[in-house]
């Protein structure tokens with residue numbers, strides 16, 4: 001009996017670090033999906049009061065643009081209408097490379113140019129967390145693309161290390177691959193983000209609010225702002241002049257961004273080359 005107990009205690013002892021690791025991975029995944037990456041900004045349908053209750057990540061939002069009518073799919077674990085039957089590797093490949101299990105390419109506006117840079121660990125954390133969200137049964141329409149999609153967004157991504165351990169590198173990773181701030185805040189040229197004008201703003205977003213125009217977030221735009229003013233814009237959607245900012249920026253999700261991530265993000269924004 002005593003020996004059995006010892007064995008059980010020993011098993012627990014050895015299992016505990018693994019359980020703690022899983023919990024840490026899940027918490028990281030929750031933070032990424034719900035806060036910094038704000039996947040729900042596209043994958044949760046929005047009502048007049050914001051994200052629709054009971055429809056978390058269940059898809060249905062329509063992006064009606066000239067080149068496409070894209071419909072965000074259901075990414076809950078529902079086996080019939082969501083991604084419940086996909087393996088972890090299939091979900092990971094869909095997010096980072098834009099390829100479905102059947103080999104077809106996932107179209108815009110899912111921001112693949114940036115998601116290709118997601119680190120292996122963050123990608124695994126997102127997948128682990130997506131497995132745990134409540135399944136919602138919601139069949140969504142198929143997207144229609146009036147532009148040809150490329151065969152792929154690039155070669156297969158084998159492995160991505162985490163960003164270098166300094167504030168600017170971590171902030172760049174956050175503003176690019178994770179939160180894709182730069183996708184919305186960089187003007188388009190020939191159907192792609194104009195990487196020579198990173199952060200210059202100018203892209204227009206139409207919605208129930210009318211038209212909002214992404215601002216210049218390089219030092220040419222935010223140079224005279226204090227850190228607290230930048231933080232308030234990101235967390236609360238209130239501009240330096242007190243104006244309430246319109247969607248589609250995901251203030252509602254960024255509200256609970258960690259203090260460390262906020263510091264890194266601001267350090268990066270301040271380090272960007274000024275774009276006029």
Ligand code: HEC
Pocket residue numbers: 033037038039040041042043063070071072073074075082083091094095100105106107108109110111126142143
């Ligand atoms: C800017 C909007 C946008 C954001 C942000 C976004 N997605 Fe998507 N996503 C889409 C659209 C639109 C599609 C479908 C495109 C198509 O039909 O080809 C899609 C497709 C997918 C698919 C494929 C599902 C299927 O059934 O084909 C997965 C998985 C997915 N997204 C996961 C995520 C995750 C996880 C995040 C956050 C890290 C995220 N998306 C962020 C718009 C977005």
Ligand code: HEC
Pocket residue numbers: 175179180181182184185205212213214215216217221222230233234239240244245246247248249250254265
């Ligand atoms: C889905 C698109 C989108 C994403 C993602 C996004 N933004 Fe924005 N952002 C906008 C738009 C549009 C505005 C202007 C809204 C308005 O004027 O009402 C804006 C406004 C701002 C402002 C206020 C600037 C001013 O002059 O008032 C700041 C600062 C900002 N964004 C920084 C960020 C950062 C940092 C991130 C990433 C964490 C981010 N944005 C992600 C679209 C986006």
